[in-house]
Amino acid sequence: MDTLGERVCFDEDNDTGLLCVYGRYVYSGRVVVHVDNVLGLFVLADKYNIVDLKSSCVQFMRRHLVIQQGDECCAVAWYQCSLACSDSELHHACFSYVVLNMDVVMSSAQWICLDLDNLVAILCRSDLIVRDEYTILEV
Numbered sequence: 381m382d383t384l385g386e387r388v389c390f391d392e393d394n395d396t397g398l399l400c401v402y403g404r405y406v407y408s409g410r411v412v413v414h415v416d417n418v419l420g421l422f423v424l425a426d427k428y429n430i431v432d433l434k435s436s437c438v439q440f441m442r443r444h445l446v447i448q449q450g451d452e453c454c455a456v457a458w459y460q461c462s463l464a465c466s467d468s469e470l471h472h473a474c475f476s477y478v479v480l481n482m483d484v485v486m487s488s489a490q491w492i493c494l495d496l497d498n499l500v501a502i503l504c505r506s507d508l509i510v511r512d513e514y515t516i517l518e519v
Contacts, residue, residue: 398424405433413440415454419461426465438470445477455481456490463498478502482510 398420405411405421411433413421418437425434441458459474478485479502485491494502502508503516510516 406430411436413437415444418444419454419457422461423465426467434467438467441470442473445473446481453481453485453488453490455485456488456493459498460493475502479505479507480509482508483515486510486515 398417401411401417402421402424409432411421413436418440422434422437422441424430425437441454445455445458455474455477458470459478462468462470462474482502
């Protein structure tokens with residue numbers, strides 16, 4: 381899976397583990413969602429219009445925005461995906477998290493994945509929380 385701007389590229393054929401989880405959900409209605417698989421499940425649920433699974437993924441992501449995978453902040457990738465999948469609920473939650481936790485987000489490698497329009501939208505917010513303005517310039 382790769383997020384580029386507002387486009388989400390996902391090659392289902394190369395992620396057999398995710399396809400197994402997705403297939404299990406389709407046949408049983410049950411799935412174990414975690415940080416490593418939620419984005420892929422969200423994209424598949426959106427692509428194949430599986431509303432319950434998509435809703436479960438959105439709920440999971442909203443509850444786990446503060447979780448980081450190693451040095452990565454998930455909020456930026458999830459934000460980009462919410463734009464690509466046109467999910468306003470997730471978009472708002474991720475956008476708010478990014479604005480209110482800018483120091484954490486800027487220290488993530490995902491930060492450079494934001495396109496210019498979204499970066500400007502974030503930087504123009506009056507409620508943006510950063511240690512100081514110079515921090516933004518450093519990044």
